[in-house]
Amino acid sequence: MQNPEKGAIRRLFLFLACLVPALAVADNDIACPVSQADETVRVRYVHDGDTVHLEDGRKVRLIGINTPELARDDKPEQAFAREARQALNTALALHDNRIGLVYGQERFDRYKRTLAHLFTPDGNNLQALLLQQGMALAITHPPNTRYTECYVSQERIARCQRKGLWARPDRVITRAADLGPESSGFQLVSGDIEHFSQTDKGIRLFMSEVMISIHSRDLDAFDVAELASLPGKTVTIRGWLHPANNASGRQSRYGRTVKFYLRLRHPSALEINPAAIETEC
Numbered sequence: 001m002q003n004p005e006k007g008a009i010r011r012l013f014l015f016l017a018c019l020v021p022a023l024a025v026a027d028n029d030i031a032c033p034v035s036q037a038d039e040t041v042r043v044r045y046v047h048d049g050d051t052v053h054l055e056d057g058r059k060v061r062l063i064g065i066n067t068p069e070l071a072r073d074d075k076p077e078q079a080f081a082r083e084a085r086q087a088l089n090t091a092l093a094l095h096d097n098r099i100g101l102v103y104g105q106e107r108f109d110r111y112k113r114t115l116a117h118l119f120t121p122d123g124n125n126l127q128a129l130l131l132q133q134g135m136a137l138a139i140t141h142p143p144n145t146r147y148t149e150c151y152v153s154q155e156r157i158a159r160c161q162r163k164g165l166w167a168r169p170d171r172v173i174t175r176a177a178d179l180g181p182e183s184s185g186f187q188l189v190s191g192d193i194e195h196f197s198q199t200d201k202g203i204r205l206f207m208s209e210v211m212i213s214i215h216s217r218d219l220d221a222f223d224v225a226e227l228a229s230l231p232g233k234t235v236t237i238r239g240w241l242h243p244a245n246n247a248s249g250r251q252s253r254y255g256r257t258v259k260f261y262l263r264l265r266h267p268s269a270l271e272i273n274p275a276a277i278e279t280e281c
Helices: 004-016 081-093 126-132 148-159 218-219 225-230 274-278
Strands: 039-046 051-054 058-060 098-108 114-119 173-175 185-192 195-201 202-207 210-215 234-242 262-263 271-272
Touching: 039 081, 058 126, 081 126, 114 185, 126 148, 148 195, 185 202, 202 218, 210 218, 234 274, 262 274
Parallel strands: 058 114, 173 185, 210 262
Antiparallel strands: 039 051, 039 098, 051 058, 098 114, 185 234, 195 202, 202 210, 234 262, 234 271
Protein backbone atom coordinates (compact mmCIF):
# COMPACT_ATOMS: atom_id res chain seq x y z
CA MET A 1 0.00 0.00 0.00
CA GLN A 2 1.32 3.43 -0.91
CA ASN A 3 2.01 5.95 1.81
CA PRO A 4 0.28 9.23 0.74
CA GLU A 5 2.78 11.23 2.76
CA LYS A 6 5.82 10.13 0.74
CA GLY A 7 5.26 12.51 -2.15
CA ALA A 8 4.73 15.47 0.15
CA ILE A 9 7.81 14.57 2.20
CA ARG A 10 9.97 14.28 -0.89
CA ARG A 11 8.69 17.60 -2.28
CA LEU A 12 9.41 19.25 1.05
CA PHE A 13 12.91 17.73 0.98
CA LEU A 14 13.64 19.22 -2.45
CA PHE A 15 12.05 22.56 -1.49
CA LEU A 16 14.29 22.89 1.56
CA ALA A 17 17.34 21.97 -0.51
CA CYS A 18 16.50 24.79 -2.92
CA LEU A 19 16.30 27.31 -0.10
CA VAL A 20 19.87 26.72 1.06
CA PRO A 21 21.36 30.00 -0.19
CA ALA A 22 18.76 31.91 1.83
CA LEU A 23 19.24 29.72 4.87
CA ALA A 24 23.02 29.27 4.69
CA VAL A 25 24.57 29.41 8.14
CA ALA A 26 26.95 32.07 9.30
CA ASP A 27 30.70 31.43 9.13
CA ASN A 28 30.88 30.66 12.83
CA ASP A 29 28.08 28.11 12.72
CA ILE A 30 28.69 24.42 12.11
CA ALA A 31 26.89 22.58 9.34
CA CYS A 32 25.73 18.99 9.90
CA PRO A 33 26.96 18.88 13.53
CA VAL A 34 27.27 15.98 15.95
CA SER A 35 27.10 16.02 19.74
CA GLN A 36 29.67 13.29 20.31
CA ALA A 37 31.92 11.14 18.14
CA ASP A 38 31.99 7.36 18.43
CA GLU A 39 35.78 7.30 18.39
CA THR A 40 38.72 9.70 18.16
CA VAL A 41 41.55 8.66 15.83
CA ARG A 42 44.46 10.04 13.82
CA VAL A 43 44.75 9.93 10.05
CA ARG A 44 48.00 8.56 8.62
CA TYR A 45 47.38 9.75 5.08
CA VAL A 46 44.64 10.78 2.68
CA HIS A 47 44.11 8.36 -0.20
CA ASP A 48 41.71 10.63 -2.07
CA GLY A 49 38.90 13.07 -1.32
CA ASP A 50 36.58 10.46 0.17
CA THR A 51 38.96 7.84 1.62
CA VAL A 52 41.54 8.08 4.41
CA HIS A 53 43.93 5.64 6.07
CA LEU A 54 44.21 5.69 9.86
CA GLU A 55 47.34 5.18 11.93
CA ASP A 56 45.97 1.87 13.17
CA GLY A 57 45.77 0.56 9.58
CA ARG A 58 42.06 0.93 8.99
CA LYS A 59 40.76 2.44 5.79
CA VAL A 60 37.78 4.77 6.19
CA ARG A 61 35.33 5.65 3.42
CA LEU A 62 33.48 8.92 4.04
CA ILE A 63 29.73 8.36 4.15
CA GLY A 64 27.40 10.49 2.06
CA ILE A 65 29.76 11.88 -0.57
CA ASN A 66 31.68 10.92 -3.68
CA THR A 67 34.72 12.81 -4.94
CA PRO A 68 36.46 12.74 -8.34
CA GLU A 69 38.76 9.79 -8.97
CA LEU A 70 42.53 10.01 -9.22
CA ALA A 71 44.21 8.28 -12.16
CA ARG A 72 44.38 4.51 -11.78
CA ASP A 73 44.84 1.55 -14.07
CA ASP A 74 44.01 2.84 -17.54
CA LYS A 75 41.58 5.54 -16.38
CA PRO A 76 42.68 9.19 -16.44
CA GLU A 77 42.41 11.52 -13.47
CA GLN A 78 39.07 13.27 -13.16
CA ALA A 79 38.77 17.04 -12.81
CA PHE A 80 39.21 18.29 -9.22
CA ALA A 81 40.47 14.92 -7.95
CA ARG A 82 43.72 16.40 -6.63
CA GLU A 83 41.95 19.50 -5.34
CA ALA A 84 39.51 17.34 -3.36
CA ARG A 85 42.33 15.36 -1.80
CA GLN A 86 44.22 18.55 -0.98
CA ALA A 87 41.13 20.15 0.56
CA LEU A 88 40.76 17.19 2.90
CA ASN A 89 44.49 17.17 3.68
CA THR A 90 44.39 20.88 4.51
CA ALA A 91 41.40 20.51 6.85
CA LEU A 92 43.08 17.61 8.66
CA ALA A 93 46.45 19.37 8.98
CA LEU A 94 44.79 22.21 10.92
CA HIS A 95 44.05 19.69 13.67
CA ASP A 96 47.20 17.56 13.61
CA ASN A 97 45.31 14.94 11.58
CA ARG A 98 43.04 14.12 14.50
CA ILE A 99 39.40 13.40 13.74
CA GLY A 100 36.28 12.02 15.33
CA LEU A 101 34.42 9.16 13.65
CA VAL A 102 30.65 8.75 13.66
CA TYR A 103 29.89 5.32 12.27
CA GLY A 104 27.14 4.50 9.85
CA GLN A 105 24.33 2.13 10.71
CA GLU A 106 26.04 -0.15 8.20
CA ARG A 107 29.60 0.02 9.47
CA PHE A 108 31.56 -1.64 6.65
CA ASP A 109 31.29 -1.72 2.87
CA ARG A 110 31.94 -4.69 0.59
CA TYR A 111 35.62 -3.74 0.46
CA LYS A 112 35.83 -4.00 4.28
CA ARG A 113 36.36 -0.27 4.63
CA THR A 114 34.98 1.43 7.72
CA LEU A 115 32.06 3.71 6.87
CA ALA A 116 31.93 6.91 8.89
CA HIS A 117 31.24 10.62 9.03
CA LEU A 118 34.38 12.59 9.87
CA PHE A 119 34.57 15.51 12.29
CA THR A 120 37.39 17.81 13.32
CA PRO A 121 38.06 18.19 17.07
CA ASP A 122 36.13 21.48 17.04
CA GLY A 123 33.06 19.76 15.59
CA ASN A 124 33.24 20.61 11.88
CA ASN A 125 31.82 17.98 9.57
CA LEU A 126 34.43 17.23 6.89
CA GLN A 127 31.90 15.85 4.41
CA ALA A 128 29.95 19.09 4.69
CA LEU A 129 33.15 21.10 4.19
CA LEU A 130 34.01 19.26 0.96
CA LEU A 131 30.47 19.65 -0.33
CA GLN A 132 30.42 23.39 0.43
CA GLN A 133 33.65 23.83 -1.52
CA GLY A 134 32.32 21.96 -4.53
CA MET A 135 34.89 19.20 -4.09
CA ALA A 136 32.34 16.43 -3.59
CA LEU A 137 28.87 15.32 -4.63
CA ALA A 138 26.23 14.03 -2.23
CA ILE A 139 25.12 10.40 -2.51
CA THR A 140 23.14 8.25 -0.07
CA HIS A 141 23.52 4.52 0.51
CA PRO A 142 20.78 3.19 2.79
CA PRO A 143 20.75 2.37 5.62
CA ASN A 144 23.37 5.10 6.16
CA THR A 145 20.95 7.98 5.71
CA ARG A 146 22.04 10.18 8.61
CA TYR A 147 22.86 13.69 7.35
CA THR A 148 21.34 13.01 3.91
CA GLU A 149 19.23 16.18 3.92
CA CYS A 150 22.09 18.22 5.35
CA TYR A 151 24.61 16.97 2.79
CA VAL A 152 22.23 17.71 -0.08
CA SER A 153 21.86 21.22 1.34
CA GLN A 154 25.62 21.73 1.55
CA GLU A 155 26.01 20.61 -2.06
CA ARG A 156 23.38 23.16 -3.03
CA ILE A 157 25.53 25.93 -1.58
CA ALA A 158 28.39 25.08 -3.93
CA ARG A 159 26.02 24.44 -6.81
CA CYS A 160 24.29 27.79 -6.53
CA GLN A 161 27.57 29.65 -6.00
CA ARG A 162 29.31 27.76 -8.85
CA LYS A 163 32.14 26.57 -6.63
CA GLY A 164 34.60 23.84 -7.48
CA LEU A 165 33.04 21.20 -9.71
CA TRP A 166 29.96 23.37 -10.12
CA ALA A 167 31.89 26.13 -11.89
CA ARG A 168 31.06 24.14 -15.01
CA PRO A 169 27.77 22.28 -14.41
CA ASP A 170 27.91 20.93 -17.96
CA ARG A 171 30.98 18.94 -16.92
CA VAL A 172 29.25 17.56 -13.85
CA ILE A 173 25.98 16.49 -15.46
CA THR A 174 26.10 14.35 -18.61
CA ARG A 175 23.18 14.13 -21.00
CA ALA A 176 22.03 10.54 -21.47
CA ALA A 177 22.37 10.90 -25.23
CA ASP A 178 26.06 11.80 -24.82
CA LEU A 179 27.08 8.76 -22.78
CA GLY A 180 29.94 6.82 -24.32
CA PRO A 181 32.03 3.72 -23.58
CA GLU A 182 34.11 5.71 -21.07
CA SER A 183 31.05 6.82 -19.08
CA SER A 184 30.95 4.00 -16.53
CA GLY A 185 31.47 4.94 -12.88
CA PHE A 186 29.86 7.62 -10.74
CA GLN A 187 27.79 9.94 -12.89
CA LEU A 188 25.07 12.56 -12.83
CA VAL A 189 22.95 11.84 -15.91
CA SER A 190 20.16 14.02 -17.27
CA GLY A 191 17.47 13.07 -19.74
CA ASP A 192 13.81 12.33 -20.35
CA ILE A 193 12.16 9.28 -18.83
CA GLU A 194 10.68 7.27 -21.68
CA HIS A 195 9.14 4.27 -19.95
CA PHE A 196 8.09 2.99 -16.52
CA SER A 197 7.47 -0.59 -15.49
CA GLN A 198 6.97 -2.40 -12.19
CA THR A 199 7.22 -6.07 -11.23
CA ASP A 200 7.57 -7.91 -7.96
CA LYS A 201 11.32 -7.32 -8.25
CA GLY A 202 11.02 -3.55 -8.30
CA ILE A 203 10.74 -0.66 -10.73
CA ARG A 204 12.52 0.06 -13.99
CA LEU A 205 12.73 3.46 -15.63
CA PHE A 206 14.23 3.94 -19.07
CA MET A 207 16.16 7.04 -20.12
CA SER A 208 17.59 6.86 -23.64
CA GLU A 209 19.93 3.83 -23.45
CA VAL A 210 20.03 3.76 -19.64
CA MET A 211 17.95 1.42 -17.50
CA ILE A 212 17.33 2.81 -14.01
CA SER A 213 16.55 0.13 -11.45
CA ILE A 214 14.93 0.53 -8.04
CA HIS A 215 14.90 -2.78 -6.18
CA SER A 216 11.79 -3.80 -4.29
CA ARG A 217 13.66 -3.66 -0.97
CA ASP A 218 14.41 0.04 -1.56
CA LEU A 219 10.91 1.07 -2.63
CA ASP A 220 9.70 2.00 0.85
CA ALA A 221 11.71 5.22 0.60
CA PHE A 222 10.11 6.23 -2.72
CA ASP A 223 6.74 7.53 -3.83
CA VAL A 224 5.77 4.90 -6.42
CA ALA A 225 2.93 7.01 -7.83
CA GLU A 226 5.37 9.83 -8.46
CA LEU A 227 7.78 7.44 -10.18
CA ALA A 228 4.94 6.15 -12.38
CA SER A 229 4.25 9.73 -13.49
CA LEU A 230 7.82 10.33 -14.71
CA PRO A 231 7.55 9.26 -18.39
CA GLY A 232 7.83 12.41 -20.49
CA LYS A 233 9.57 14.37 -17.70
CA THR A 234 13.19 15.48 -17.53
CA VAL A 235 15.17 14.17 -14.56
CA THR A 236 18.73 14.01 -13.32
CA ILE A 237 19.87 10.81 -11.65
CA ARG A 238 23.08 10.11 -9.80
CA GLY A 239 24.94 6.97 -8.90
CA TRP A 240 27.26 4.37 -10.37
CA LEU A 241 26.70 3.74 -14.05
CA HIS A 242 27.44 0.16 -15.12
CA PRO A 243 27.94 -1.00 -18.71
CA ALA A 244 25.68 -3.65 -20.20
CA ASN A 245 26.98 -7.18 -20.02
CA ASN A 246 27.90 -7.47 -23.68
CA ALA A 247 28.98 -5.29 -26.57
CA SER A 248 25.57 -5.29 -28.23
CA GLY A 249 23.82 -4.00 -25.14
CA ARG A 250 21.53 -5.56 -22.56
CA GLN A 251 18.15 -6.57 -23.94
CA SER A 252 15.39 -5.77 -21.50
CA ARG A 253 12.25 -7.80 -21.13
CA TYR A 254 10.39 -4.88 -22.72
CA GLY A 255 12.24 -5.12 -26.02
CA ARG A 256 14.58 -2.24 -25.24
CA THR A 257 18.32 -2.40 -25.72
CA VAL A 258 20.31 -0.46 -23.14
CA LYS A 259 24.01 0.23 -22.88
CA PHE A 260 24.07 1.15 -19.18
CA TYR A 261 22.16 0.55 -16.00
CA LEU A 262 22.10 2.49 -12.76
CA ARG A 263 20.59 1.49 -9.43
CA LEU A 264 18.72 4.15 -7.47
CA ARG A 265 18.69 3.49 -3.74
CA HIS A 266 17.36 6.76 -2.31
CA PRO A 267 15.03 9.56 -3.51
CA SER A 268 17.80 12.14 -3.07
CA ALA A 269 19.50 10.58 -6.13
CA LEU A 270 16.64 11.69 -8.37
CA GLU A 271 15.89 15.31 -9.32
CA ILE A 272 12.69 15.94 -11.24
CA ASN A 273 12.77 18.93 -13.62
CA PRO A 274 16.27 20.01 -12.49
CA ALA A 275 16.12 23.20 -14.60
CA ALA A 276 13.25 24.49 -12.44
CA ILE A 277 15.20 23.65 -9.29
CA GLU A 278 18.16 25.71 -10.53
CA THR A 279 15.97 28.83 -10.78
CA GLU A 280 15.70 28.79 -6.97
CA CYS A 281 19.40 29.65 -6.59
